[in-house]
Amino acid sequence: MEQNLxxxxxxxxxxxxxxxxSSDIVRNIQDPNGKLPGEIALAARYGVNRHTVRTALRALSEQGLLETRHGDGTYVLRKPHVVYPLGRRTRFSDGIGDQAGAKRGRLVSSMLEPAETNVALGLALHPGTQVLRLDTISEADGYPMTRSTSWFDAGRFATMADFFSRTGSITAALKHYGIEDYFRKSTRxxxxxxxxxxxxxxxxxxxxxxxxxHAVNATPEGEPLQYSITRFPADKVTLSIETDIAQ
Amino acid sequence: MEQNLxxxxxxxxxxxxxxxxSSDIVRNIQDPNGKLPGEIALAARYGVNRHTVRTALRALSEQGLLETRHGDGTYVLRKPHVVYPLGRRTRFSDGIGDQAGAKRGRLVSSMLEPAETNVALGLALHPGTQVLRLDTISEADGYPMTRSTSWFDAGRFATMADFFSRTGSITAALKHYGIEDYFRKSTRxxxxxxxxxxxxxxxxxxxxxxxxxHAVNATPEGEPLQYSITRFPADKVTLSIETDIAQ
DNA sequence: CAAATATGTCTATTCGTATAGACAACCAAA
DNA sequence: TTTGGTTGTCTATACGAATAGACATATTTG
Known part of the structure; x- marks a missing residue:
């Protein structure tokens, strides 16, 4: 009974x-077939009624993480945990690439809008300047891993959305504007x-x-290119910062 | 009515x-005196009953964030949000120093124990090696901002706890062992x-x-010194990474 | 097949959560 | 002092969350 509740x-x-x-048990599973402890064992471990455990398992099953087999047990369908690096040159595809299968971004919507305070500050523009907003979802292993909203200076990157749709990559889209490289400048x-x-x-x-x-990506000269807000499911993602000490 | 609930x-x-x-309203308060919108206004904004809002306000008041005055309104007692930098040379006191008053660490407990897998991996020791464990709480402005558990190689830093108690600083304690500088090597x-x-x-x-x-701090040569797990209240803390582009 | 073990379903009860309305107590400003 | 607006308290009702126990049903193992 781990009385953490x-x-x-x-x-x-x-x-x-x-x-x-979702965040602990699944990662530390001993059983080679991915079989979870039984409902009664879990109830004992958490110090709750079996029905309460069942409610939790049902939620995870509906989410597609688990599968319960009548008379047998509950099995892990996938281990969705990925480590997402926040290095200075990180790209989504670079970071997730070796941990999961599919990794392209999908454009949800794009629109022009006046820059709000945060966005204007991040892009070093005046508030109210027209900016291009891209809403995207990235997937790893067929499951959504990031939900991102990005803003670009509309005067400069008006047709970003088309390029992104075709390639599924901000990096590739920026190359069409002659930007060969860019960096993560600040992240909150x-x-x-x-x-x-x-x-x-x-x-x-x-x-x-x-x-x-909340991140600002910039050119090597420090000129802001992209302001983005990205949301990760906390039970599936660990953010990671690796520092190169000898720099 | 922002239907985010x-x-x-x-x-x-x-x-x-x-x-x-706690995370939005308090930061975007318009009123110069720190007065929140009234309970009825908040209830309308969230699309809930006034009593539900009152339950939320009561929780925040008991936490010391708000103060309600009968017949007048609800006021913000403190704006507890601090930005905590995760740079490669970050120290707690460096980062928080200019944002808040008091900033020293307080030793909750210290003990010797065999290194578990994670700790051993982080410190590059064999699992089961004796390590010194320090449990500390750091405060900003008189309120707890971090709850940290750190491990050090016991063979090398046996009396860390004493030094830390006296100075309230890991940095100062490490200096007693001749370590003038150390770096954040990796953070998850x-x-x-x-x-x-x-x-x-x-x-x-x-x-x-x-x-x-979960962080590993190391010498400039990359030798691990400290493995630490730190917990921050999410409604009061934003972690921040600033990258020096021209490096 | 039989036994042991696991999940599925049902009933019943208690407490926390949320809504609704009414009214009291209090404060600030006209 | 009066008025309007705010928080405080009370009652009542409905539903979700959690517990408890019993039993059905399916699977695995001996």
Missing amino acids: QRRSGVALWRQIADSI IHARHATTAEIAELKLSAGAIVLVT | QRRSGVALWRQIADSI IHARHATTAEIAELKLSAGAIVLVT
Whole structure:
């Protein structure tokens, strides 16, 4: 019984258990076939009723993470945890490439809009300047891993959306504008509960936690190119920073 | 009415509202005196009953973030949001120093124990080697901002705990061993719900989210010195990475 | 096949969450 | 002092969350 659960917290026990199973149990599974401990064993471990565990397992099954077999047990369908590097030259495809299968970005929508304060600040533009907004979803292993909104100076990158749709890559799209290289200039990270829209787009179970990064990408000269807000499912993603000490 | 709340999610509406107020509203307050919108206005904005908003406000008041004045309104007592830099040479006191008042670490406990897999891997030791474990809490502005557990090679840093207690600083303690400089070698970041212990130690409201970093600090030569797991209250802390492009 | 073990379903009860409305108590400004 | 707006408290109701126990049904193993 690992008494890590809190009652009367505003977060239901079944949700805490679902988070725990998704982020801990699944990664430390001993069974070679990916079989989870039984419902009764899990109930004992968390110190709750078996029905509460079942609610958690049902949520994860509906999410596609687990499969329960009547009379047999519960099995892990996939181990969705990936490490996402936040290095200075990180690209999504670079980082995830060796950990999962498919890795292209998919354009959800694009539009022109006036820059809000944050965006203008990040891109070093005046607030209200027209900017191009791209909403994208990236997948790893067929499952959504990032939900990203990016802004670009509309005066310069008006047709970004077309290039991105064709290639599924910001890097490739920027090459059409003669930008051969760019860098992660600054990144801010926080975490919160997922919104309704994020639940749907990232195929999360309701009440899940998302990691959120606000990043500015820039040319080697430091000129801002892209301001982006990216949301990761916290139970499936660990962000990683590797520092080159001898720099 | 910003319909960002989800029902039947396993996360109570009052908790979602508390998180939202803590991380959004408080930062974007218009009123110069730090007065929040009224309960009825908030209820309308979130599309919930006034009593639900009151539950959220009560949680934040008990946490010390807000103060409600009968017949007047609700006021922000402190804006607890700090940006915590994760640069390669970051020290806690360096990063938080200019954003808040007090900033020293406090030793909660220290002990010798055999290194577990993660710790051994991070410190490049064999699993089971004796390591010194320090449990510390750092505060900014009088409020807990980090809850950290660090491990050091016990053969080398046996009396770390004493030095740390006296100075409240890992950096200072390491100097006693002739280590003038050290660097953040690698950092991994994820997020989850806070445990019961973390609720108490970080003075969180129950059900809060914590950002968790697993970091290895090393000498300039790359020799691992410290493996640490640090937990930050997600509603009060944003982690930040600034990259020096021209490096 | 039989036994042991696992998940699936059902009923019942208790407590936390959320809504609804009414009214009291209090404060600030006209 | 009066008025309007705000928080505080109370009652009532409905539903979700969690517990408890019993039993059905399916699978695996001996």
